[in-house]
Amino acid sequence: MSLSESPRVWLITGSNSGLGLTLAESALAHGDKVIATARDLKKIPESLAAAKPIRLDLDASDEEIAKVAQEALKIYGRIDILVNNAGTGLPGTVEHMTDAQLKQTYQTNVFGPLSLTRALIPSFRAQKSGAIVSISSQGAITSWPGFSAYCSSKVALDYFMEGLGHEMSPFGVSVLIIQPGFIITDWWAKAAAVQNSAVSEVYPHIGGLESTMEWAVGTGCVSDARKTIERIYEFVTETGEAGKLRAEGASKLPLGNDCSGIYKNRIEQMQKTVDVCAPITGSVNLTDEQLAEVRKSRGAA
Numbered sequence: 543m544s545l546s547e548s549p550r551v552w553l554i555t556g557s558n559s560g561l562g563l564t565l566a567e568s569a570l571a572h573g574d575k576v577i578a579t580a581r582d583l584k585k586i587p588e589s590l591a592a593a594k595p596i597r598l599d600l601d602a603s604d605e606e607i608a609k610v611a612q613e614a615l616k617i618y619g620r621i622d623i624l625v626n627n628a629g630t631g632l633p634g635t636v637e638h639m640t641d642a643q644l645k646q647t648y649q650t651n652v653f654g655p656l657s658l659t660r661a662l663i664p665s666f667r668a669q670k671s672g673a674i675v676s677i678s679s680q681g682a683i684t685s686w687p688g689f690s691a692y693c694s695s696k697v698a699l700d701y702f703m704e705g706l707g708h709e710m711s712p713f714g715v716s717v718l719i720i721q722p723g724f725i726i727t728d729w730w731a732k733a734a735a736v737q738n739s740a741v742s743e744v745y746p747h748i749g750g751l752e753s754t755m756e757w758a759v760g761t762g763c764v765s766d767a768r769k770t771i772e773r774i775y776e777f778v779t780e781t782g783e784a785g786k787l788r789a790e791g792a793s794k795l796p797l798g799n800d801c802s803g804i805y806k807n808r809i810e811q812m813q814k815t816v817d818v819c820a821p822i823t824g825s826v827n828l829t830d831e832q833l834a835e836v837r838k839s840r841g842a843a
Contacts, residue, residue, distance in 0.1 A: 545673055545716070546780045551618045553577045555598060555658070556628025558585040561677060561725070564771045565625065566590055572775065577614050577621070579628070594618075600628055600654025601646065607654060611661035620669060623778060624662055626655040626699070627677040632691040635748065638741050639691055651695035656702060663706075666715045673716040675778055676703050680723050680801040683808050688741065688748045707793055716793070720774055723798025725765045765798040773797060 552569045556562035557578035566576045570592050578590050579598035586595050594617050598610045615621060632639060632647045659674055666672045681693035682700045700719055707717035741748065776782030777795045784795065796805055816823075828836065 544671070544780075545622065545778065546785070548573050550574045550622040550779065551577070551620055552623045552625060553579070553614050553621045553662075554625040554627055555579045555600070555655070557590060557593070558582070558587065560627075561722070561767065561771065561774075562625070562627040563587065563590070564767050565627065565774060566593060568768075568771050568775050572779075575618055577617055579610075579614075598628075598658070600650050600658070602654075604657045607657040608661035611658055615662070615665055621662060621665065622672045623675060624659065624666075624673070625675045625677065625778075626659065628655075629677070629695075631689075633688055634691070634741050635688060635745055636690055637744070644691055647691050648695050648698070651692075652698045652702075655699060659706070663710070666710065667713045670714040673718055673778055674703070674706065674710070675718045675720065675774075676700065677774075678719050678721045680721055680796070680798070680804050682719075682721060683796075683801070683804050688745075716788075718778060719794045720777070721794060721796045721801055722770055723765050723796075723801035723804075725767050725770060725798075770797055 550569070552566070552574055554562050554566050554569070554576060557566045557576070558580040566578050567589050569576050570590070576590070576593040578586055578593040578595050580586050580595070581597070581599050583595045583597050586593070596610060596614055596617075598607070600607065628650070630647055630650045632643055655676070662674075666674065676699055678700050679693070679696045681689060682696035685693040685697075703717050703719055710717055772782075773784045773795070774797075776784035777787060777792075779785060780788045787795070796802060
């Protein structure tokens with residue numbers, strides 16, 4: 543079915559709080575069907591009473607996650623939109639994060655979502671429609687000191703999804719990446735719970751979560767969660783103002799003034815690197831004579 547048609551079937555991970563909850567509520571309000579996942583089903587609020595709850599722990603084994611995917615498919619017989627929303631934050635310097643914390647961050651933010659996505663890809667291919675959506679972050683555009691674990695995990699999943707987008711395009715399946723800027727959700731409280739106080743003592747020049755929040759509020763770079771979800775809903779379903787971007791070939795949606803600013807800064811930095819390094823960058827290519835020899839050896843001359 544076309545994504546602009548209702549009712550669509552959504553599978554949204556981490557539906558019990560934050561953006562996942564708001565998106566699930568929005569989908570239901572639009573008359574769509576929602577399969578809501580959470581580690582603890584008791585934490586799914588009454589506002590999602592119309593949704594079909596299913597337990598999903600992204601830290602589980604690939605086999606267990608794949609089993610959940612198949613159970614989800616049986617509920618309505620199809621899934622039109624998969625939203626990889628659930629994730630975790632790990633603030634702190636590279637020195638202070640433990641091996642266990644780093645591995646768990648990647649399991650929750652990268653490997654778990656990939657296991658779920660891979661388990662559902664055959665069904666998307668078979669129905670030749672649908673969308674696979676990842677709720678990423680402005681942290682996938684640049685890496686901040688004290689947030690490298692989180693930012694790098696978002697980059698990793700984004701690049702998997704970029705490649706997947708090209709793989710799925712011939713089957714009529716869209717792969718979309720949403721990159722919100724600063725939003726006040728329970729993500730910050732959860733991240734604060736694992737923040738290492740020793741970081742500020744050893745690295746006093748690196749601000750923690752509180753200073754990041756102060757910067758966002760002070761500069762006015764704070765997005766409204768419900769407005770953010772409205773744009774995400776439009777973009778994914780190809781409806782409304784944001785939905786028009788899909789016709790122009792957009793597969794990524796940056797949201798928030800801070801995200802826009804980070805994109806512009808990144809572009810400027812990359813252009814400067816290209817310009818400054820150009821003489822050296824091009825100095826390592828094979829000469830025409832060397833290339834001719836390679837082609838000859840490959841039978842392409």
